[in-house]
Amino acid sequence: MSSESSKKRKPKVIRSDGAPAEGKRNRSDTEQEGKYYSEEAEVDLRDPGRDYELYKYTCQELQRLMAEIQDLKSRGGKDVAIEIEERRIQSCVHFMTLKKLNRLAHIRLKKGRDQTHEAKQKVDAYHLQLQNLLYEVMHLQKEITKCLEFKSKHEEIDLVSLEEFYKEAPPDISKAEVTMGDPHQQTLARLDWELEQRKRLAEKYRESLSNKEKILKEIEVKKEYLSSLQPRLNSIMQASLPVQEYLFMPFDQAHKQYETARHLPPPLYVLFVQATAYGQACAHMKSSSQPPRQDKTLSVAIEGSVDEAKALFKPPEDSQDDESDSDAEEEQTTKRRRPTLGVQLDDKRKEMLKRHPLSVMLDLKCKDDSVLHLTFYYLMNLNIMTVKAKVTTATELITPISAGDLLSPDSVLSCLFPGDHGKKTPNPANQYQFDKVGILTLRDYVLDLGHPYLWVQKLGGLHFPKEQPQHTVIADHSLSASHMETTMKLLKIRVQSRLALHKQFASLEHGIVPVTSDCQYLFPAKVVSRLVKWVMIVHEDYMELHFTKDIVEAGLAGDTNLYYMALIERGTAKLQAAVVLNPGYSSIPPIFRLCLNWKGEKTNSNDDNIRAMESEVNVCYKELCGPRPSHQLLTNQLQRLCVLLDVYLETESHDDSVEGPKEFPQEKMCLRLFRGPSRMKPFKYNHPQGFFSHR
Amino acid sequence: MERAVPLAVPLGQAEVFQALQRLHMTIFSQSVSPCGKFLAAGNNYGQIAIFSLSAALSSEAKEESKKPVVTFQAHDGPVYSMISTDRHLLSAGDGEVKAWLWVEVLKKGCKELWHRQPPYRTSLEVPEINALLLVPKENSLILAGGDCQLHTMDLETGTFTRALRGHTDYIHCLALRERSPEVLSGGEDGAVRLWDLRVAKEVQTIEVYKHEECSRPHNGRWIGCLATDSDWMVCGGGPALTLWHLRSSTPTTIFPMRAPQKHVTFYQDLVLTAAGNSCRVDVFTNLGYRAFSLSF
Numbered sequence: 001m002s003s004e005s006s007k008k009r010k011p012k013v014i015r016s017d018g019a020p021a022e023g024k025r026n027r028s029d030t031e032q033e034g035k036y037y038s039e040e041a042e043v044d045l046r047d048p049g050r051d052y053e054l055y056k057y058t059c060q061e062l063q064r065l066m067a068e069i070q071d072l073k074s075r076g077g078k079d080v081a082i083e084i085e086e087r088r089i090q091s092c093v094h095f096m097t098l099k100k101l102n103r104l105a106h107i108r109l110k111k112g113r114d115q116t117h118e119a120k121q122k123v124d125a126y127h128l129q130l131q132n133l134l135y136e137v138m139h140l141q142k143e144i145t146k147c148l149e150f151k152s153k154h155e156e157i158d159l160v161s162l163e164e165f166y167k168e169a170p171p172d173i174s175k176a177e178v179t180m181g182d183p184h185q186q187t188l189a190r191l192d193w194e195l196e197q198r199k200r201l202a203e204k205y206r207e208s209l210s211n212k213e214k215i216l217k218e219i220e221v222k223k224e225y226l227s228s229l230q231p232r233l234n235s236i237m238q239a240s241l242p243v244q245e246y247l248f249m250p251f252d253q254a255h256k257q258y259e260t261a262r263h264l265p266p267p268l269y270v271l272f273v274q275a276t277a278y279g280q281a282c283a284h285m286k287s288s289s290q291p292p293r294q295d296k297t298l299s300v301a302i303e304g305s306v307d308e309a310k311a312l313f314k315p316p317e318d319s320q321d322d323e324s325d326s327d328a329e330e331e332q333t334t335k336r337r338r339p340t341l342g343v344q345l346d347d348k349r350k351e352m353l354k355r356h357p358l359s360v361m362l363d364l365k366c367k368d369d370s371v372l373h374l375t376f377y378y379l380m381n382l383n384i385m386t387v388k389a390k391v392t393t394a395t396e397l398i399t400p401i402s403a404g405d406l407l408s409p410d411s412v413l414s415c416l417f418p419g420d421h422g423k424k425t426p427n428p429a430n431q432y433q434f435d436k437v438g439i440l441t442l443r444d445y446v447l448d449l450g451h452p453y454l455w456v457q458k459l460g461g462l463h464f465p466k467e468q469p470q471h472t473v474i475a476d477h478s479l480s481a482s483h484m485e486t487t488m489k490l491l492k493i494r495v496q497s498r499l500a501l502h503k504q505f506a507s508l509e510h511g512i513v514p515v516t517s518d519c520q521y522l523f524p525a526k527v528v529s530r531l532v533k534w535v536m537i538v539h540e541d542y543m544e545l546h547f548t549k550d551i552v553e554a555g556l557a558g559d560t561n562l563y564y565m566a567l568i569e570r571g572t573a574k575l576q577a578a579v580v581l582n583p584g585y586s587s588i589p590p591i592f593r594l595c596l597n598w599k600g601e602k603t604n605s606n607d608d609n610i611r612a613m614e615s616e617v618n619v620c621y622k623e624l625c626g627p628r629p630s631h632q633l634l635t636n637q638l639q640r641l642c643v644l645l646d647v648y649l650e651t652e653s654h655d656d657s658v659e660g661p662k663e664f665p666q667e668k669m670c671l672r673l674f675r676g677p678s679r680m681k682p683f684k685y686n687h688p689q690g691f692f693s694h695r
Numbered sequence: 696m697e698r699a700v701p702l703a704v705p706l707g708q709a710e711v712f713q714a715l716q717r718l719h720m721t722i723f724s725q726s727v728s729p730c731g732k733f734l735a736a737g738n739n740y741g742q743i744a745i746f747s748l749s750a751a752l753s754s755e756a757k758e759e760s761k762k763p764v765v766t767f768q769a770h771d772g773p774v775y776s777m778i779s780t781d782r783h784l785l786s787a788g789d790g791e792v793k794a795w796l797w798v799e800v801l802k803k804g805c806k807e808l809w810h811r812q813p814p815y816r817t818s819l820e821v822p823e824i825n826a827l828l829l830v831p832k833e834n835s836l837i838l839a840g841g842d843c844q845l846h847t848m849d850l851e852t853g854t855f856t857r858a859l860r861g862h863t864d865y866i867h868c869l870a871l872r873e874r875s876p877e878v879l880s881g882g883e884d885g886a887v888r889l890w891d892l893r894v895a896k897e898v899q900t901i902e903v904y905k906h907e908e909c910s911r912p913h914n915g916r917w918i919g920c921l922a923t924d925s926d927w928m929v930c931g932g933g934p935a936l937t938l939w940h941l942r943s944s945t946p947t948t949i950f951p952m953r954a955p956q957k958h959v960t961f962y963q964d965l966v967l968t969a970a971g972n973s974c975r976v977d978v979f980t981n982l983g984y985r986a987f988s989l990s991f
Contacts, residue, residue: 418706418707418710419706550718551718554714554717554718555706555714556706556711556714556715582711584708587708588706588707588708588711589711589712589715591711591715608721611719611721614719615719618715618718618719619712619715619716619719653915671819671820672820672841672865674864674865674883674917675823675841675865676723676773676775676823676825676841677723677775677825677867677868677919677920678721678723678739679883679915679917679919693820695772695773
């Protein structure tokens with residue numbers, strides 16, 4: 001039913017079925033077949049503008065009718081009711097028109113809305129489609145970019161260059177005709193070739209490995225063979241020992257020494273090698289040349305424990321095991337008692353000053369069968385060498401009191417070279433090490449460790465540039481070789497001069513100046529002044545003396561020298577002589593300072609003649625040296641002092657104001673008593689005429 | 696007692712010998728160059744050292760300025776006296792006098808111009824020449840020394856003209872009195888004698904040791920040094936260093952020097968240099984005040 005369908009669609013539209021149509025209203029031509037009346041179709045046919053005109057006309061009519069009715073009602077009357085009724089019917093009709101128009105308007109509205117809706121839906125559908133397509137486009141673009149960016153693994157492989165490829169590849173791989181034109185094929189071909197090459201190389205590698213295995217096995221076999229050889233050689237060596245001894249060729253002994261020498265630290269090794277070489281060279285020279293040269297025998301030996309030396313170079317794994325054990329032990333002990341800080345420091349010091357277990361011993365034999373024994377040690381942490389010295393003589397020496405220090409191990413080798421006192425470490429880097437463990441100077445330890453003289457370092461090939469600590473100083477053979485001969489000669493001279501002094505001191509202490517026969521010509525026959533005292537004094541006492549100040553100020557009285565006091569007397573005159581004995585005696589002369597006590601105290605500061613006497617022994621010492629090796633210098637100087645005192649006392653001018661005869665009559669023959677502006681006495685003795693003159 | 700001890704330098708044989716030489720060195724003579732810039736000093740080893748006075752006295756003087764410019768061996772024996780003429784340096788020691796050119800002497804390896812020996816009486820021992828004196832008016836040189844005589848030598852010809860005798864013991868020093876050309880000589884016999892050169896005779900004798908103010912009997916009577924300024928004379932030696940007025944022959948000022956003096960010079964009336972028994976030359980500015988020392 002049309003009313004039902006229209007109700008479904010538009011429930012608001014109240015349709016009244018079968019409403020009579022007025023004459024003015026147009027009805028649709030296209031009346032649908034069927035039973036229902038479609039106002040929708042009617043809408044399409046009607047013109048909205050006309051409907052709007054109709055609406056306005058209807059409204060106007062209604063207004064007129066209402067106005068007429070109003071008029072009639074206000075007039076009143078009888079006919080009015082019928083008029084009014086008529087008008088009322090007309091207005092009802094108009095109302096019906098209005099209702100229709102309203103309905104039409106609603107339907108139009110609805111239609112319009114429907115159409116808009118439909119169009120909108122269409123647009124939406126298109127929009128969606130557009131978006132889908134855009135999305136797809138984007139996706140495709142991404143895929144394309146991905147494809148374009150794709151790097152094939154084959155591009156990461158470094159292929160051989162094209163020329164090489166064409167040169168080397170066999171034609172069935174390179175396929176030049178095909179590949180030249182087609183880059184894809186070319187790349188494929190190149191990859192093929194690459195694969196081929198790699199296979200070949202892998203093959204070669206496998207072959208080489210197997211070769212290596214084979215060779216290793218061969219080496220093993222040979223090693224076995226050699227190690228089995230060693231014990232056989234040893235047995236041969238043992239068998240040859242008696243033969244060696246028979247022929248006096250102690251190869252084995254030398255060999256053993258060389259074996260031990262291998263474990264020596266480098267400086268000691270250098271010393272050992274150079275000293276042995278020198279000893280052999282000297283022996284060789286002596287036997288080949290007639291007359292024999294310096295009669296020296298130098299023997300070299302190595303002392304000490306080789307095992308300890310080897311122990312110093314234990315491999316780290318072993319020591320680690322030991323460490324873990326010792327750690328465990330240490331923990332136990334520390335629980336019981338912690339070592340004090342002082343003990344720890346002491347241990348550190350001991351560690352720093354540790355000596356290498358091996359030492360080299362040199363024995364220098366001198367002409368009179370006295371021997372200088374030198375033992376050289378190496379201090380490992382400080383990288384310096386020290387030496388301990390001992391002098392033994394063929395016969396037992398009775399040491400005079402004043403000669404105590406002459407041959408003492410501490411000072412016998414002091415200042416072999418000027419300034420080399422051996423109390424300070426020659427390695428400047430040691431100072432930093434000392435600061436860490438609180439050692440001030442090595443001086444306190446030299447008695448125990450030996451003296452680190454500079455010549456010892458040179459013999460070991462160690463050279464420390466002055467005041468510049470270097471990281472490592474390595475032992476240099478050429479340095480040692482260049483110093484060996486001079487040092488050995490100096491050592492020999494030192495020992496002999498000390499022994500000579502030793503003997504002389506014994507005589508001096510008894511008041512006798514031992515002048516040898518070949519030096520007698522230096523002195524007149526009669527010498528009246530006598531040496532009555534000869535004692536050793538200490539350095540501090542020497543410095544306290546009032547007449548030695550200029551020697552001290554000139555820097556000639558250091559603490560490495562030995563000091564003595566001699567007393568020469570004649571009558572009431574007492575001459576004190578303070579002697580500075582340089583360790584470098586006799587190349588460096590002893591220095592005398594005099595103080596005469598006779599009619600007042602006379603020293604060089606108040607008496608020019610005392611000064612001249614000092615000059616006679618100090619400056620003119622070369623005349624008194626005697627025959628080489630000039631061991632007689634000191635005794636000749638003392639004898640000359642006696643002569644000078646004689647001259648001084650005898651030539652003293654008699655003071656007129658004092659009464660009495662001269663104490664010392666002049667017995668010396670002098671040409672003139674005074675000469676020159678300084679009025680010097682004639683101190684120079686002329687041999688063989690026997691008179692005194694001036695210089 | 697703590698005393699600052701100088702560091703003992705490691706001394707080799709040569710350094711020790713040099714130090715000993717210096718300790719026992721005596722400077723006997725000195726002479727200023729004609730230009731006044733240099734001082735020559737002679738020592739007991741026969742060496743002459745030339746010092747640059749201008750450098751040593753300048754305000755920027757350092758230690759090196761007080762060392763000699765050049766040192767050379769002039770004589771075999773000690774150089775007892777030296778004197779300068781306007782071009783030459785004359786040095787005398789054991790018996791002979793040598794002449795050196797001042798312009799040459801500053802160069803190394805200088806050789807003497809000439810050397811002369813006066814006629815000595817004794818031949819056993821060569822006497823030393825203790826004093827040299829120039830007499831500009833005569834252009835001659837007077838030498839005196841061990842043989843107790845004054846010898847005059849003509850500088851142009853080199854011949855020895857006079858020999859003045861009078862001293863009983865050897866002569867130490869000479870001085871020239873400008874105005875009346877007289878020579879003063881002091882000797883070991885303790886007398887200062889004045890000689891007139893024109894008549895070659897002794898005119899005055901002053902026996903210094905006989906005057907109590909200056910005599911020091913324990914030192915002896917010898918006169919070691921002498922200098923004169925025509926009216927005044929300063930002399931010393933065994934007796935104390937004294938300033939004398941010549942006309943009246945009286946001592947006026949006595950200088951406080953303990954040791955017997957060896958050499959004294961008037962220099963522009965202000966500076967007196969006197970060398971004692973050491974290797975130093977003491978320079979005095981303002982009488983009696985020691986300014987500094989030049990050292991060999």
